Amino acid sequence: MDYKVEISACIVLYNEPIEELQKTIDSFLNIPLSKKLFLVDNSPKQNKNNFDHVDIEYLFNAKNIGFANANNQVIRKINGYSKYHLILNPDVVFSSEVISKLISELKKDINLAMIAPRAIYLDGSHQYTARKYPSFFDLIIRRIPFFSKRKKEQEYQFQDLSKPFYPDFIHGCFMLFNTKDFIKLKGFDERYFLYMEDVDICKKIDELEKKKLYYPLVKVKHVKREGSSKKIKLLFYHFSSAIKYFLKWGF
Template sequence: MNTKTQISSTIVLYNENYTELKKTVDSFLQIPFSKKLFLIDNSKENILQEKFNHPETEYVFNNKNIGFSKANNQVIDHIKNYSNYHLILNPDVVFESGIISELIHQLEKDETLTMISPKVEYPNGKYQFTARKYPAFLDLIIRRLNVFKTRVHQQEYRDLDLSRSFYPDFIHGCFMLFKTDDFVKINGFDERYFLYMEDVDICKKIDNTGKRKMYYPNVKIQHVKRQGSSKKIKLLYYHLSSAYKYFKKWGLVNKS
């Protein structure tokens, strides 16, 4: 008999807006089966713990910013042999509880699937192109400079019918639902990435296991998408640093 918790999740926090974060937490806690939410706080001040005192949440205060990848990986020992599915969730996402059952159903019926993600929209309903082809080094420059739109659109699979599910190279990491056993087997995220590119890297790691990732647009979520690296020098530095680590690890040319 399987006595595991059905789904666990991590949300990595850093100086979050409480009102926005509460919407995300409430979305998860409305899921109608056994669950556990880990709130991993990289902020310098512990001001959120008392606000999320719920039996299905666990708050972890790091007292320093250890980065997105390392913070997510803190739960690996907890979720091993504990949950069936594990959700990597951004603190600015809202979703209906019923979508989880549909996503889990897709994972359950396909042994080759490790991870699945839904359609993503901005709060105004505009579509977010979260399914992407693996980038070559030049693609990051093109996107940053906002030039060669045809190439950018190719990288976003705009030549496909995006109302249908398919298996992209990678999927942006605001909402990534994994089979827990698979997430544990690949040791989660590569902790060399402090912020950015860790979602691209983990999809490469999935490829190396012979399994797949599915983009499943039959259900949708809402994501604010802050795009911080285009606005703050420090975040841009993290993005460039992660890009360097990614291409050093996987090569400068897209080999998807």
């Protein structure tokens, strides 16, 4: 099949700091492959003038329709258009060779639907983005120090995280899909406004009898704001999504 571009990507925006966002955009535009970047803006005010580039398509919603819904707006656009599709947070930066190396791994296994690199904080410390599927109990105790061993088990901290492996799920800040698999999955479940979409889509990959690969031999930098621990409204979204997730998949 002839694709228009090798890779497409989607970044969902909501009042993003332009200077930080531009670093993420530049990371993608510097990839030495044919590409298209979709910026789906859930902000109340339009920022189209900041994104005038031949490889960028800007979509403005004029309201916050949520992360899942916004990402799914590009499904029809990428179907048959790109070979690979990247879900990308607006606070992630990476070097130009990262994508090529991940694509090389995807090509090795037709049963591999999605791949993600190691993520680090800006200071170089490790982010535990590969995780086991949570129980309802895990989400409740996650921020309680007494259960630190349980948290480490959930984050695979007792195994060698310098080697690739197939975790239950991977944090959604950087997820590279075979586009055809993303289409089969019908993108993210739009019942989630914010949070748990990444866990849910990994469950759906399981249902396709396909795999997700954590590939730490390449890395990206991720600011990771952890908003749900700082703002009551975001904490509510997280709790609401968790309830929807467990009602769907079981407690």
